[in-house]
Amino acid sequence: MFAYFYNKIWTDIDVSFLQLIFTLTFITQILELLLLIIGVLIGVAYFTLLERKLISAIQRRLGPNVVGAYGLLQPLADGLKFLIKETITPTHAHGILFIIAPAISFILSIIMWVVLPVGYNVVLVDPDLGLLFCFCIGALAVYGIILAGWSSNSKYSFLGGLRSTAQMISYEITIGFVYLCVIVFTQSLNISEIVYIQSATIWFCIPLCFLAVIYFILILAETNRHPFDLPEAEAELVAGYNVEYSGMIFALFFLGEYSNMLSMSSMAVILFFGGWLSPFGGYVGVFTGCFWFMLKLAVMLFLFIIARAAFPRYRYDQLMSLGWKIFLPLTAGFFVLEVLVLTSLGCFSV
Numbered sequence: 227m228f229a230y231f232y233n234k235i236w237t238d239i240d241v242s243f244l245q246l247i248f249t250l251t252f253i254t255q256i257l258e259l260l261l262l263i264i265g266v267l268i269g270v271a272y273f274t275l276l277e278r279k280l281i282s283a284i285q286r287r288l289g290p291n292v293v294g295a296y297g298l299l300q301p302l303a304d305g306l307k308f309l310i311k312e313t314i315t316p317t318h319a320h321g322i323l324f325i326i327a328p329a330i331s332f333i334l335s336i337i338m339w340v341v342l343p344v345g346y347n348v349v350l351v352d353p354d355l356g357l358l359f360c361f362c363i364g365a366l367a368v369y370g371i372i373l374a375g376w377s378s379n380s381k382y383s384f385l386g387g388l389r390s391t392a393q394m395i396s397y398e399i400t401i402g403f404v405y406l407c408v409i410v411f412t413q414s415l416n417i418s419e420i421v422y423i424q425s426a427t428i429w430f431c432i433p434l435c436f437l438a439v440i441y442f443i444l445i446l447a448e449t450n451r452h453p454f455d456l457p458e459a460e461a462e463l464v465a466g467y468n469v470e471y472s473g474m475i476f477a478l479f480f481l482g483e484y485s486n487m488l489s490m491s492s493m494a495v496i497l498f499f500g501g502w503l504s505p506f507g508g509y510v511g512v513f514t515g516c517f518w519f520m521l522k523l524a525v526m527l528f529l530f531i532i533a534r535a536a537f538p539r540y541r542y543d544q545l546m547s548l549g550w551k552i553f554l555p556l557t558a559g560f561f562v563l564e565v566l567v568l569t570s571l572g573c574f575s576v
Contacts, residue, residue, distance in 0.1 A: 313473035323377035331370030331482035345515035356417040375467040386466025396549040403557035407408040421501035430499040431511035438498040452534035491526035
């Protein structure tokens with residue numbers, strides 16, 4: 227009888243302890259996710275400020291300089307403005323889809339950050355198929371835009387949605403070939419392992435410099451950024467697929483677009499510029515790794531802003547011709563050539 231109660235007591239203690247561990251782990255994961263979302267939102271907010279400051283400097287204007295010291299509180303004022311503005315739903319719009327579309331764009335832009343390592347072991351989830359996961363999430367992002375264009379029941383929104391869908395699908399295929407080239411080169415789909423391979427060899431921007439340049443142009447088109455921002459061409463489509471949106475649901479599109487810019491730029495840093503690795507070699511800890519990653523990311527975002535300020539907008543036929551007739555054959559041909567060269571060198575067998 228004593229042994230029975232003894233075993234029962236210890237079994238209950240073990241179950242309670244496991245439940246406590248599970249609860250603490252779950253709470254920790256929720257807190258990490260919240261910190262990730264808050265960090266992305268803060269990064270997006272101050273990237274918009276940086277963009278406005280740099281473009282104003284290029285155009286010899288002052289830019290935001292009133293709200294807070296040097297305009298540092300301008301993003302908070304913009305967020306408050308979106309929050310207090312009335313959300314207007316068009317009379318003939320499809321109500322549920324009209325609300326769901328911006329939520330899809332925003333949620334998908336956040337999900338990609340879950341698998342992106344921003345430093346040594348600084349990643350929420352590190353799956354073996356992380357690169358494939360990012361590619362799939364990027365491909366799903368088009369649904370938020372096409373649903374927004376269709377559900378608004380406006381010809382301008384619908385045309386902007388069609389443009390964006392065709393553009394994103396066209397350039398998504400080419401981005402897939404770029405990812406395939408990196409996968410064949412590293413023989414890995416794990417994003418962190420791609421960085422580790424670069425630490426043991428050289429950054430891939432040197433042997434794959436051709437792909438690095440093409441990838442930067444592709445992510446400009448994939449994120450609907452200048453000079454490929456045809457879905458938002460003011461001259462013919464006003465604001466494109468989001469012309470009927472206002473208030474916070476418009477802000478979700480805004481946040482999703484800029485979050486995609488940050489995530490795609492982070493992917494470029496990881497694939498071609500060594501991720502969190504130092505350009506001077508040596509040991510890279512958590513804090514130094516995050517520093518180098520953010521510095522490289524800032525350089526990529528600076529190039530985004532310079533492209534917006536310096537280049538004129540493409541015509542739509544030029545945009546599609548560039549994607550299907552130039553970039554797709556180039557990346558596909560490079561992929562085939564890479565496979566043949568690595569096979570001839572005995573790196574792997576087909």
